[in-house]
Amino acid sequence: xxxxxxxxxxxxxxxxxxxxxxxxxxxxxxxxxxxxxxxxxxxxxxxxxxxxxxxxxxxxxxxxxxxxxxxxxxxxxxxxxxxxxxxxxxxxxxxxxxxxxxxxxxxxxxxxxxxxxxxxxxxxxxxxxxxxxxxxxxxxxxxxxxxxxxxxxxxxxxxxxxxxxxxxxxxxxxxxxxxxxxxxxxxxxxxxxxxxxxxxxxxxxxxxxxxxxxxxxxxxxxxxxxxxxxxxxxxxxxxxxxxxxxxxxxxxxxxxxxxxxxxxxxxxxxxxxxxxxxxxxxxxxxxxxxxxxxxxxxxxxxxxxxxxxxxxxxxxxxxxxxxxxxxxxxxxxxxxxxxxxxxxxxxxxxxxxxxxxxxxxxxxxxxxxxxxxxxxxxxxxxxxxxxxxxxxxxxxxxxxxxxxxxxxxxxxxxxxxxxxxxxxxxxxxxxxxxxxxxxxxxxxxxxxxxxxxxxxxxxxxxxxxxxxxxxxxxxxxxxxxxxxxxxxxxxxxxxxxxxxxxxxxxx
Amino acid sequence: xxxxxxxxxxxxxxxxxxxxxxxxxxxxxxxxxxxxxxxxxxxxxxxxxxxxxxxxxxxxxxxxxxxxxxxxxxxxxxxxxxxxxxxxxxxxxxxxxxxxxxxxxxxxxxxxxxxxxxxxxxxxxxxxxxxxxx
Ligand SMILES: Cc1cc2nc3c(=O)[nH]c(=O)nc-3n(C[C@H](O)[C@H](O)[C@H](O)COP(=O)(O)OP(=O)(O)OC[C@H]3O[C@@H](n4cnc5c(N)ncnc54)[C@H](O)[C@@H]3O)c2cc1C
Numbered sequence: 001x002x003x004x005x006x007x008x009x010x011x012x013x014x015x016x017x018x019x020x021x022x023x024x025x026x027x028x029x030x031x032x033x034x035x036x037x038x039x040x041x042x043x044x045x046x047x048x049x050x051x052x053x054x055x056x057x058x059x060x061x062x063x064x065x066x067x068x069x070x071x072x073x074x075x076x077x078x079x080x081x082x083x084x085x086x087x088x089x090x091x092x093x094x095x096x097x098x099x100x101x102x103x104x105x106x107x108x109x110x111x112x113x114x115x116x117x118x119x120x121x122x123x124x125x126x127x128x129x130x131x132x133x134x135x136x137x138x139x140x141x142x143x144x145x146x147x148x149x150x151x152x153x154x155x156x157x158x159x160x161x162x163x164x165x166x167x168x169x170x171x172x173x174x175x176x177x178x179x180x181x182x183x184x185x186x187x188x189x190x191x192x193x194x195x196x197x198x199x200x201x202x203x204x205x206x207x208x209x210x211x212x213x214x215x216x217x218x219x220x221x222x223x224x225x226x227x228x229x230x231x232x233x234x235x236x237x238x239x240x241x242x243x244x245x246x247x248x249x250x251x252x253x254x255x256x257x258x259x260x261x262x263x264x265x266x267x268x269x270x271x272x273x274x275x276x277x278x279x280x281x282x283x284x285x286x287x288x289x290x291x292x293x294x295x296x297x298x299x300x301x302x303x304x305x306x307x308x309x310x311x312x313x314x315x316x317x318x319x320x321x322x323x324x325x326x327x328x329x330x331x332x333x334x335x336x337x338x339x340x341x342x343x344x345x346x347x348x349x350x351x352x353x354x355x356x357x358x359x360x361x362x363x364x365x366x367x368x369x370x371x372x373x374x375x376x377x378x379x380x381x382x383x384x385x386x387x388x389x390x391x392x393x394x395x396x397x398x399x400x401x402x403x404x405x406x407x408x409x410x411x412x413x414x415x416x417x418x419x420x421x422x423x424x425x426x427x428x429x430x431x432x433x434x435x436x437x438x439x440x441x442x443x444x445x446x447x448x449x450x451x452x453x454x455x456x457x458x459x460x461x462x463x464x465x466x467x468x469x470x471x472x473x474x475x476x477x478x479x480x481x482x483x484x485x486x487x488x489x490x491x492x493x494x495x496x497x498x499x500x501x502x503x504x505x506x507x
Numbered sequence: 508x509x510x511x512x513x514x515x516x517x518x519x520x521x522x523x524x525x526x527x528x529x530x531x532x533x534x535x536x537x538x539x540x541x542x543x544x545x546x547x548x549x550x551x552x553x554x555x556x557x558x559x560x561x562x563x564x565x566x567x568x569x570x571x572x573x574x575x576x577x578x579x580x581x582x583x584x585x586x587x588x589x590x591x592x593x594x595x596x597x598x599x600x601x602x603x604x605x606x607x608x609x610x611x612x613x614x615x616x617x618x619x620x621x622x623x624x625x626x627x628x629x630x631x632x633x634x635x636x637x638x639x640x641x
Contacts, residue, residue, distance in 0.1 A: 050631060053544065053619035063548065065611070071604040135639055164636030173633045283628075288635030314629050318614035324526040324595070325588055332618065336628035426603025427595050 002232045006033045007500055008493065009211060009236040011201045011251065013038040014083020015479045016466030016486040017242030018180020019120070021188035021195070023490030027497060028192035036185070037199040037213060037234070039243075041222030042081035043181075048173040052313040055170035058221060059087050064316075066246070069366045072425045073272060076433040077244055080171075081197050082181025084244065084433075085479065089168045089292045090177045091155040091308075092126040093476045094118070095484075103471050105441055107452040116484035124158035124178040133164065135289035137339050140280075141309045142294050144391035150298040150383075155308075157290060164289040166311060198225040199232070201243070202361070204255040209461060210235045237500050238493055240454075241439070242466040242486065245270075249355040249438030249468055250363035252449075252456075261457065263447050265355040267440050268365065269473035270432035271344040272373050275312060275320040276381060278388035278396040283336040286311050292342075299383060300346065300475065305376040307384060308477075310342035320429045322399035331397060331405075339393060343380040344434065345373045349472040355438045369425060377428070378420045385414045399428040434478050436470035441485075454489030460496070465489035509550045509557050516542055518564045519613075521579055525587045526610050527617045529626075541616040548615060560612075563605040567594070 008024060010017050013036050021036045028034045040059075049055060056064045059078045066075040078084040094117040100110045145152035158178040165173055175182065189195055198216045205212070210233050217229040241248045249265040258264050291311040299305050312320070314335060321328055331338075347353075353367045381398040388396045389411040396406045400423035410417060442448025445457035454469055456462040465486040467478060474481055511519065519542070523530045533541060549557050567590070571579040574593070575586055582590065594606040617623060624630065632638055 050633065051621055053615060057551075063551065071608070132640060133636055162636070163634045164639055165633045166631065166635050167633070285639055287629060287631055289639045313631075314623060314627055315615050315619040318527075318618040319611045322595075324591060324610055326528055328526075329528050332627055334628050336630075424596060424603060426600050426607055429607070 002227070002230055004035075004232060004234045006035045006234065006236045008032065008034045008238045008240065009234060010034070010036045010240045010242055010465075011211070012083060012241070012243035012247070012466060013081055013180060013185055013195060014078070014242065014244060014466065015085050015180060015482040017083065017240070018085065018184035019483040019486035020240050020242060020465045020490045020493070021193050022184035023487055024493060025188040025191035025193050027494065028188070032497075032500070034193045035234070036188070036193060036195045037201055037211070038081055038083075038195060038197050039200040040079035040081060040083070040197065041219065042195075042197045043086070043171065043222050045175060047221045048167075048171045050165065050167050050170055050173050052170065052315050059171055066365075069364050070368065072369055073367065073430040073432060075246065075270065075365060075435060076431060077246060077435055080181070081185060081195060082179045085179030086171050086181050087169050088177070088179065088479060090158045091292055091477045092121055092124065092158045092480050093156070094121075095474060095476060095481045099475045105452055105471055106443055108441070112488070113481065113484045116487045117480040119487070120480055120483040121156070123183055125160045126156045126158045128154050128156055129290055129293055133162075133289055134293050135286060136284035137286035137291070137311050138289070138293035138309045140284065140339055140391035141341065141387065144387035145294075145296050145298075147390040148386055150296050150387070152294050152296045154294055155292055157292075159290070162290055166287045166289060166291050168291060170313070194226065196225060196227050197223065199227065201251060202254065203251065204239055204462070206255060206257070206459070208235070209237070209239065211239065238461050238463070238496065240463045240465050240489060240493065242464070245435035245438050245467040245470075246355055246363045246365060248464055248466055250357050250361070252439065253355070253357045254361040257456070261445055261449050263351075263440060264449050265438050266351045266353070267349040267471065268353045268355055268367060268437040269347045269349050269470070270367065270436065271434040271473060272347060272369060272430050272432050273345070274343040274377055274380065274399065274428070274430060275310065275317070276341045276343060276384045276398065277317065277321060277331065278339045278393035279331060279334060280337045280339060280392065281394045284339065286336065286338060286340070299379065303376055303379045304346040304372065305380040306344040306346065306475070307380065307387070308342045308344065310340050312340065321397055322428050323404045327404040339388060339391065341384045341387065343377065343384065345376040345380070346475050347373055347473055349437060349440070369430060374420065374423055378418060378423055381418045382414050385418065386411070434474065436467045436473055436478060439464040439468035440471040441469045442471060453492035454485065455492055463489045463493060509546050511542060511546060515561060515564055518568060518579060519545070521587065522567070522591070522609065523613045523616070525584070525591050526613045530613075530617050533617075537620070537622075540620070544616045544619060545612045548612060559605075560608065563609065570594075
C-alpha cells in the first residue's frame with residue numbers, strides 16, 4: 001500500500017471536478033498540495049479514432065449502455081481526464097430563472113449562478129455557430145418548428161476550431177470542443193495541481209479523512225498515470241467529491257454516510273431521452289457539421305419535454321429504432337437521408353428514484369420511468385412527427401406508433417397512430433445523458449446531503465461539486481450549471497484555507 | 508471471456524437474420540468478427556447478466572416450441588418474425604427487456620462495424636465542414 005498526503009483532494013475531473021481544480025489552482029501556485037484523482041485515462045489525440053464501438057468502449061462506463069436496475073433505460077457517462085465533457089456536445093445554456101425558482105433552495109440565487117455561468121461561457125469560448133456551418137438536419141428542424149409556430153432557439157456552443165466532424169459524442173478528433181480536458185484541467189496543472197489518472201477512489205474513511213484508491217495498470221490507449229499501479233491510501237485535509245451523479249453518491253454510500261444522510265442517493269433525475277428519426281426522399285447534410293444547433297422549448301409547460309436537434313452514428317441509430325427486420329434495415333440503409341430529434345423529458349425529483357450500491361459497492365441506479373414521463377414521450381413523438389413532416393420528411397418512425405413507418409400521406413392521423421397504449425417499456429429505447437442529483441443541496445440533513453455551498457451536512461471538510469448537487473432536474477442541458485455550482489464549492493473551500501494551514505493532514 | 512458454443516451461435520445467427528437481415532451479406536471472417544464483438548461486449552458485463560443472456564437464448568427456443576410447435580431453427584422466416592414481434596411487444600416486461608438487449612447486441616455486431624458505414628450511406632469525415640460548404 002502506497003501512502004500520499006495532500007491538502008485538498010478532488011475526486012473526478014469532469015465538468016464539476018475540472019472547474020474546482022482550476023478555481024483552487026492559485027492555492028497550488030502558493031504551495032498547497034492539491035490533487036485530482038480521476039478513474040479514467042488521459043487520451044492522446046490519436047486515440048480519438050471516430051470508430052463508434054471502439055470509442056464507446058474507451059470513453060464511457062459500460063460502453064455507454066449502463067443499465068438502470070429495471071433495465072428500462074441506459075445511462076451515458078464518461079470515464080476520462082475531463083469526464084463527460086470529453087463526450088458532451090458542448091451546448092452551453094444558463095439555467096432559466098424559473099427553473100431556479102422551482103428548485104427553491106434558500107440562499108441560491110439566479111444572479112449568482114448566472115454570473116458564474118457567464119464566467120465559464122467566456123472561458124470555454126461559447127458562441128453561436130455561423131449560419132453557413134449549420135447543416136440540413138438542423139436547418140430542417142428550425143424550419144419545421146417555425147412553420148408550425150413553435151418557439152425555436154439556437155444553441156450557444158463551446159467550440160474553438162470546429163471542423164464539423166459531427167463526432168462530438170465520441171470525443172472530438174479535432175480538439176475543438178472546450179471541455180475541462182482542454183481548458184480547466186490543463187490550466188490547473190500549469191499552476192501545480194496534480195491530476196492523477198487511472199486512479200479509482202474506492203472509499204473515504206470518515207474518521208481519518210483518508211481515501212482508499214487503486215491506480216489501474218496502463219492500457220493500450222491513453223497516457224500512463226503519474227503514479228505506479230497499485231493500492232493507495234491518500235490523506236487529505238479537504239475532500240471534494242466530483243465523480244458525477246452516479247459515482248459521487250455511490251462513493252459516499254460506500255464510505256458509510258447512508259445512515260446519517262437519508263437523502264443520499266435519492267431525488268435522482270436524468271432527463272430521460274428518446275432519439276426520433278425521419279427519412280427524407282433525398283440526401284441531406286446531417287453527419288457533417290456540428291450535430292446540435294437548435295432546441296425547441298415550446299412544450300416545457302405543460303407537457304414537460306424539450307426537443308433538440310441531434311445526429312447519431314449507425315449503431316446508436318439502429319438501437320434507437322423500435323423494431324427490426326426489413327423495415328428497420330430500409331431505414332438504416334440511408335443514413336444520409338435521416339433527420340433526427342432528441343427528446344428530453346423533464347422528470348420529477350422523487351425520493352424513490354435513487355442511486356444505491358450492490359454488495360460489491362458498485363452503483364445501482366434504481367429509477368422508474370413514471371407515468372408523467374411516458375405522457376411526455378407520447379406527446380413528444382406526436383410533436384416531433386409534425387415537425388418532421390413540416391420539414392418535408394417522406395416518412396417518420398415513432399417508437400410508440402401502430403406501425404414502423406408513418407408515411408407523409410398519413411400526417412393528418414398522427415395523434416391516432418401514436419398512442420400511449422403502444423408505448424411499451426422495454427420496447428422503446430430510452431437513454432439519458434443528463435444525470436443529476438443524489439447529493440442534492442438544501443438546508444437540512446433530512447432531505448438533502450449538502451448545504452447551499454456543496455458542503456456535506458455536518459462534515460466541514462467534505463464537499464460535493466458536480467451534477468449530484470442538483471435538487472431537481474435542470475430543464476436544460478446542465479454542464480454550465482454544474483460548473484457554476486462547482487465554482488461555489490471551490491469558493492467555500494477557499495474560505496477554509498486559513499483553517500487548513502493550522503490543521504494536520506488526516507486526523 | 509465469454510465464448511459462445513456452436514449451438515448458441517446457431518440460435519443467435521437465426522435471430523440475427525430476422526432482426527438485421529443484412530447480416531446475411533457478411534463474409535465468413537466478418538461473421539466471426541460479428542460474434543466476437545458480441546462476446547466482447549457481454550464479457551464486460553457481470554456474470555449474472557451473461558448467464559441471463561444465454562438463458563434468454565435458450566428460452567426463445569423453448570417459447571418457439573410452446574407457441575408455434577417448432578424449434579426456432581425449424582420456423583420459417585414469417586414465424587421467426589412473429590415470435591420476435593411477440594417478444595418485443597408482448598405483455599411480459601422481462602421478455603421485452605431481454606429482446607431489447609438481444610437486438611442491441613446484434614445491431615452492435617452489425618452496424619458497429621466500420622465497413623458497414625459506406626453501404627448504409629454514412630461517410631464520416633473529420634473535416635465535415637468542408638463537405639458542408641458544397
Ligand atoms: C453524450 C453526452 C452529451 C452531452 N451533451 C451535453 C451538452 O451538449 N451540454 C450540456 O450542458 N451537457 C451535456 N451532457 C451532460 C454533461 O456532460 C454532464 O452533465 C457533465 O459532464 C457532468 O459533470 P460531472 O462533473 O457531474 O460528471 P462527469 O463530467 O461525468 O465527471 C465525473 C468524473 O468522475 C470520474 N469518477 C467517477 N467515479 C470515480 C471514482 N470512484 N474515482 C475517481 N474518479 C471517478 C469519472 O471517471 C469522470 O471522469 C452530455 C453528456 C453526454 C454523456
